Amino acid sequence: MKGLKYIILPMICWEIASCGHQKNKDTEAFVETQGSTQTEPFNLAQLKTGQNINDILKSAGATAKEAVRTSEVTLIGNEKLAFSSKELLHFNGIDLEGKNNKNTNKVILHFGKVDQEIGPLANEKEDELGMYQLDIYTEQEKTALLDNLNKTLQKPSFDTIHEGFESEVIDNEIIQTQNKLRQEVAIWRNKDMLYYYCETKIDNRPDEYRCNLFVFKNKEWKDLLKGSGYPDLDKISLN
Numbered sequence: 001m002k003g004l005k006y007i008i009l010p011m012i013c014w015e016i017a018s019c020g021h022q023k024n025k026d027t028e029a030f031v032e033t034q035g036s037t038q039t040e041p042f043n044l045a046q047l048k049t050g051q052n053i054n055d056i057l058k059s060a061g062a063t064a065k066e067a068v069r070t071s072e073v074t075l076i077g078n079e080k081l082a083f084s085s086k087e088l089l090h091f092n093g094i095d096l097e098g099k100n101n102k103n104t105n106k107v108i109l110h111f112g113k114v115d116q117e118i119g120p121l122a123n124e125k126e127d128e129l130g131m132y133q134l135d136i137y138t139e140q141e142k143t144a145l146l147d148n149l150n151k152t153l154q155k156p157s158f159d160t161i162h163e164g165f166e167s168e169v170i171d172n173e174i175i176q177t178q179n180k181l182r183q184e185v186a187i188w189r190n191k192d193m194l195y196y197y198c199e200t201k202i203d204n205r206p207d208e209y210r211c212n213l214f215v216f217k218n219k220e221w222k223d224l225l226k227g228s229g230y231p232d233l234d235k236i237s238l239n
């Protein structure tokens with residue numbers, strides 16, 4: 001019998017001082033007209049949960065063999081494929097390909113794999129996309145992505161900034177460091193899809209800079225991310 005797999009995501013401890021933060025940015029990035037279809041290049045923004053993973057890869061001209069290894073995330077009842085190629089790293093015409101000294105930008109597709117012996121573990125369905133995730137480590141691509149989200153999805157349902165200090169766990173004790181931590185969160189709802197954006201900066205550790213975008217609609221994904229340390233997921237409800 002296949003063993004259970006649990007979500008593992010980087011968790012950061014900090015003392016938080018929150019403040020409301022409203023973004024109203026303009027962008028010159030290309031935006032598709034409503035109702036248009038884009039086959040070249042592949043467009044992540046058109047993905048919907050429930051799509052078959054094989055159909056997604058076919059539309060992108062990719063295969064599972066091209067996936068890169070990643071240890072960031074494992075999810076109960078789901079598999080994942082991560083890609084760093086520019087063919088898949090397109091969002092509304094924006095090229096998100098890039099890397100810094102330590103990390104490479106990538107998209108991670110989470111899809112269901114049902115164990116035939118134990119059945120579904122978290123409402124997953126065989127080969128159906130449950131969530132896609134963007135890990136962006138470069139400032140230019142992050143700015144283009146955030147500007148496009150603000151342009152296409154309009155004002156977030158919720159946004160805020162957390163500021164504090166990074167903490168480390170040493171001998172089972174949380175020890176505060178002198179490294180300032182800044183985390184920006186924005187959440188959009190587009191029809192039945194939720195877009196959760198989280199950008200993290202740590203002073204004196206530029207290689208640890210990252211922004212994540214998670215796109216999903218079912219509550220189990222929200223609960224998994226919340227349990228992994230991502231803040232403010234309780235600020236918006238899912239039906």
